[in-house]
Amino acid sequence: MTGSVIIQFIQSSIAQGTPLLFGSTGEILTEKSGNLNLGIPGVMYIGGICGVIGGFLYQQSTTKVVPVLAVLIPLIFSLAGSLLASLLYCFLTVTLRANQNVTGLALTTFGVGFGNFFGGSLIKLVNSDVPSIALTKIAKAYKQPLPFADKLGWFGEVFLSYGFMVYLAIILAVVASWFLKKTRRGLHLRAVGENPATADAAGINVAKNKYYATCIGGMIAGLGGLYYVMDYTNGVWSNNGFGDRGWLAIALVIFSMWKPNLGIIGSYLFGALYILFNYLSVNIAMMHIIQMLPYLVTIIVLIITSMRNKKENQPPASLGLSYFREDR
Amino acid sequence: MKMTENATVGEKRSGRNEKRSKEPLLHITKRTDIPLSRAIIIRAVAVVSALVFGGIVTIFLTGDNPISIYVTIFEGAFGNSTRIWFTFQQIAILLCISLAVTPAFKMRFWNIGAEGQVLIGCLATAMCMFLLGDIMPTWLLILTMTVASIAAGIIWGVIPAVFKANWGTNETLFTLMMNYVAIQLIECFLKIADKSGSNTVGPDKLNNGWLPNLFGQQYLLNIVIVAVLTAVMYIYLKYTKQGYEISVVGESVNTAKYIGINVKKVIIRTMALSGAVCGLAGLLLVGGTSHSIDSNLADNRGFTAIMVSWLAKFNPIMMIFTTFLIVFLERGADEISSKFGLNSSFSDILTGIILFFIIGSEFFVQYQVHVNKNHRIFAKTRKER
Numbered sequence: 184m185t186g187s188v189i190i191q192f193i194q195s196s197i198a199q200g201t202p203l204l205f206g207s208t209g210e211i212l213t214e215k216s217g218n219l220n221l222g223i224p225g226v227m228y229i230g231g232i233c234g235v236i237g238g239f240l241y242q243q244s245t246t247k248v249v250p251v252l253a254v255l256i257p258l259i260f261s262l263a264g265s266l267l268a269s270l271l272y273c274f275l276t277v278t279l280r281a282n283q284n285v286t287g288l289a290l291t292t293f294g295v296g297f298g299n300f301f302g303g304s305l306i307k308l309v310n311s312d313v314p315s316i317a318l319t320k321i322a323k324a325y326k327q328p329l330p331f332a333d334k335l336g337w338f339g340e341v342f343l344s345y346g347f348m349v350y351l352a353i354i355l356a357v358v359a360s361w362f363l364k365k366t367r368r369g370l371h372l373r374a375v376g377e378n379p380a381t382a383d384a385a386g387i388n389v390a391k392n393k394y395y396a397t398c399i400g401g402m403i404a405g406l407g408g409l410y411y412v413m414d415y416t417n418g419v420w421s422n423n424g425f426g427d428r429g430w431l432a433i434a435l436v437i438f439s440m441w442k443p444n445l446g447i448i449g450s451y452l453f454g455a456l457y458i459l460f461n462y463l464s465v466n467i468a469m470m471h472i473i474q475m476l477p478y479l480v481t482i483i484v485l486i487i488t489s490m491r492n493k494k495e496n497q498p499p500a501s502l503g504l505s506y507f508r509e510d511r
Numbered sequence: 512m513k514m515t516e517n518a519t520v521g522e523k524r525s526g527r528n529e530k531r532s533k534e535p536l537l538h539i540t541k542r543t544d545i546p547l548s549r550a551i552i553i554r555a556v557a558v559v560s561a562l563v564f565g566g567i568v569t570i571f572l573t574g575d576n577p578i579s580i581y582v583t584i585f586e587g588a589f590g591n592s593t594r595i596w597f598t599f600q601q602i603a604i605l606l607c608i609s610l611a612v613t614p615a616f617k618m619r620f621w622n623i624g625a626e627g628q629v630l631i632g633c634l635a636t637a638m639c640m641f642l643l644g645d646i647m648p649t650w651l652l653i654l655t656m657t658v659a660s661i662a663a664g665i666i667w668g669v670i671p672a673v674f675k676a677n678w679g680t681n682e683t684l685f686t687l688m689m690n691y692v693a694i695q696l697i698e699c700f701l702k703i704a705d706k707s708g709s710n711t712v713g714p715d716k717l718n719n720g721w722l723p724n725l726f727g728q729q730y731l732l733n734i735v736i737v738a739v740l741t742a743v744m745y746i747y748l749k750y751t752k753q754g755y756e757i758s759v760v761g762e763s764v765n766t767a768k769y770i771g772i773n774v775k776k777v778i779i780r781t782m783a784l785s786g787a788v789c790g791l792a793g794l795l796l797v798g799g800t801s802h803s804i805d806s807n808l809a810d811n812r813g814f815t816a817i818m819v820s821w822l823a824k825f826n827p828i829m830m831i832f833t834t835f836l837i838v839f840l841e842r843g844a845d846e847i848s849s850k851f852g853l854n855s856s857f858s859d860i861l862t863g864i865i866l867f868f869i870i871g872s873e874f875f876v877q878y879q880v881h882v883n884k885n886h887r888i889f890a891k892t893r894k895e896r
Contacts, residue, residue, distance in 0.1 A: 291814070
């Protein structure tokens with residue numbers, strides 16, 4: 184491989200890994216509160232399409248696209264969309280104590296449908312005459328690389344050539360790691376996920392912690408969808424284009440053993456495995472065997488962690504269970 | 512949120528004026544048992560309000576009048592005899608997968624890998640048709656397909672079960688990952704079987720080993736098989752020793768161990784059963800209906816089945832109704848979206864809405880909300896009087 188191919192490989196691994204990183208950081212935060220939110224793939228679709236709706240309405244309403252607004256409007260729409268979806272999940276599982284798996288899967292069905300529906304019908308619904316949703320001007324604002332990116336040779340290309348959301352994903356993962364490990368609130372959150380009854384007895388508000396963790400986690404995950412449409416695909420929404428990345432993000436949670444900072448490396452590794460076949464001269468059937476690798480690796484990690492049974496690498500003890508104070 | 516936080520302040524304090532402001536407005540208790548009629552009414556109210564809400568959303572999006580929308584939904588599912596047959600075929604397949612996941616769920620084994628287990632059954636069937644189609648007589652081929660698809664489903668189901676039974680590996684995440692391994696295996700097969708690079712292998716290549724038509728109806732055999740399966744599963748869960756063991760393990764693993772049930776064996780055996788029925792669903796899909804294979808053939812039914820089974824409280828007879836409801840809505844919503852030129856994912860939105868309503872309604876079946884008469888809101892109004 185020559186140098187430029189290696190640089191290109193790293194760049195596309197990072198581009199592939201970033202949505203996964205957003206998704207897994209959000210899901211780790213959620214799972215630490217004991218909520219196994221299987222609605223994350225749906226939330227990521229909702230985050231993506233809400234950003235598209237915001238951007239589309241903005242681009243239709245104005246002739247001159249201001250970069251700051253072009254970034255902010257889709258961002259706010261996306262956050263609001265994923266917040267509402269997460270609130271719905273919280274209301275059903277925490278307040279109404281519904282089964283988390285069922286609620287999560289329903290949210291994924293709904294979210295993916297919501298994304299594809301508005302992606303496919305938005306133009307008709309607002310009576311516009313454009314042939315397809317192409318938010319190229321807005322995407323340009325999202326893809327604006329850091330300064331000096333093109334002046335620093337390979338260093339600039341590998342580290343500085345991405346839109347701001349790539350860096351945001353890393354920052355969020357580091358902050359989430361620090362929050363969970365080093366702060367009192369993080370400790371409380373982990374206590375809720377491990378043993379809500381004990382946390383409750385210690386005076387920690389279980390429901391509030393679950394709500395906050397799930398909603399903030401959902402909003403972070405939704406950003407993964409936004410990154411995908413605005414940066415990765417240059418503002419072009421295609422139905423089902425996001426694919427199974429939401430589930431891959433959940434796989435990544437296991438792979439990184441519920442540690443957001445490990446998720447940074449994990450996501451780029453998954454991203455690399457996702458695109459590896461482009462760089463190997465294999466036939467098209469083998470390509471799918473290679474695409475299977477992220478899942479196989481996750482299964483192996485899952486098996487090894489459960490066999491070694493080390494306390495710090497386990498899923499939160501009450502993951503997937505609703506908490507009712509009178510139930511014991 | 513308020514009510515969960517304050518759910519259980521003791522009732523002893525009621526009446527003491529100085530403590531009055533601390534008492535919660537709402538108090539929640541678990542129902543010990545609820546009359547069946549009451550539970551049915553609560554669920555019916557949920558379904559009706561979901562339909563009304565879904566109708567409002569549809570009106571908002573299409574601008575059509577409500578009656579015409581409901582008529583369209585009904586016509587989509589039952590408009591003519593082709594549609595009726597197709598609707599019942601869809602019900603049969605979804606019901607079959609729902610039956611498959613039920614024993615595992617009753618055991619509290621969260622198998623969300625039904626999608627993968629069905630797909631691997633599809634793959635096994637298609638591979639038999641593709642490789643052995645020319646060299647075997649049809650009856651032997653169908654027999655081989657049946658054995659292969661069921662075996663494939665069992666393998667896909669048992670792998671996570673073995674790890675769960677021996678090392679407590681998280682089965683939800685494990686089975687989830689197995690789905691995508693199955694999908695990639697199918698993609699791989701498609702590329703090998705069809706060198707042109709298309710995403711499906713159709714009836715022209717899988718031209719032998721089609722399940723026979725009953726009375727000239729292509730879908731009737733599937734429907735009959737699933738109907739028999741429903742009855743068998745109902746009896747198995749309710750009246751057999753193994754069915755009883757499943758519910759004991761589901762209620763409490765410790766109790767099961769105490770009374771001498773081999774929990775590991777029950778977990779593995781039940782998942783083998785789950786996988787086998789999923790594999791069978793794969794056979795019915797490829798051999799009985801589509802005669803083609805692509806990686807989207809299960810169409811997320813593995814996930815929908817989980818919700819169907821849960822909504823029916825793991826009761827196979829109730830499942831007939833819940834599957835009917837979901838399929839009816841899907842078919843109806845498809846009709847609406849094609850009539851108004853909207854995207855076909857509209858049915859997912861409607862399904863999502865109805866699921867959210869029913870999931871929410873379960874709270875009122877399981878818990879009772881008491882309004883605290885000593886709360887300051889009521890106290891104030893009393894003073895004013």
